[in-house]
Amino acid sequence: MTEQKWIHEGLITESLSNGMFRVRLDNEDLVLGYVSGKMRRKSIQILPGDKVKIEVSVYDSTRGRIISRLDNDNKNKNKDSKD
Numbered sequence: 793m794t795e796q797k798w799i800h801e802g803l804i805t806e807s808l809s810n811g812m813f814r815v816r817l818d819n820e821d822l823v824l825g826y827v828s829g830k831m832r833r834k835s836i837q838i839l840p841g842d843k844v845k846i847e848v849s850v851y852d853s854t855r856g857r858i859i860s861r862l863d864n865d866n867k868n869k870n871k872d873s874k875d
Contacts, residue, residue, distance in 0.1 A: 795849065795850070795851075796849075796850045797847045797848065797849055797850065798847070798848045798849075798850065798853075799845060799846070799847050799848075799859075800817045800818060800819070800823075800845075800846055800848060800856075801817070801818050801843060801844070801845055801846075801862065802815040802816055802817040802818060802823065802825075802843070802844055802846055803815065803816050803841070803842070803843055803844075804825075804838060804839065804840050804841060804842045804843075804844060805822075805840060806840060807838075807839070807840055808824075810826075811826055811827040811832065812824060812825070812826050813825045813826070813827075813838060813840075813844075813858065815844065815846055815856065815858070817846070821853070823846065823848060823853070823854060823855065823856045824854060824855050824856070825844070825846050825855070825856045825857065825858045826855075826856075826857060826858065827857075827858050828847075828857050828858060828859050830859075831858065831859070831860070831861075836861060838858065838861055842861055842862075843861070843862040843863075844858045844859075844860065844861050844862060845858070845859050845860045845861075845862060846858050846859065847859050
């Protein structure tokens with residue numbers, strides 16, 4: 793039987809060493825996240841302020857695996873504005 797996982801969206805608040813990140817979930821919980829293997833192999837860069845999709849274990853809700861980086865709407869809005 794496979795382990796149950798919750799998938800949340802969150803915001804990277806802090807970059808730590810060894811591909812670890814502090815992630816604030818949409819429900820305001822803080823989680824320690826690490827980059828999944830596929831993202832490491834493809835060298836996807838994650839920076840503070842990026843929105844990510846994170847997979848959190850049911851048994852340990854303080855750690856999770858970052859499975860994808862989501863598009864930031866704020867970056868596109870700032871690029872289009874002429875202010």
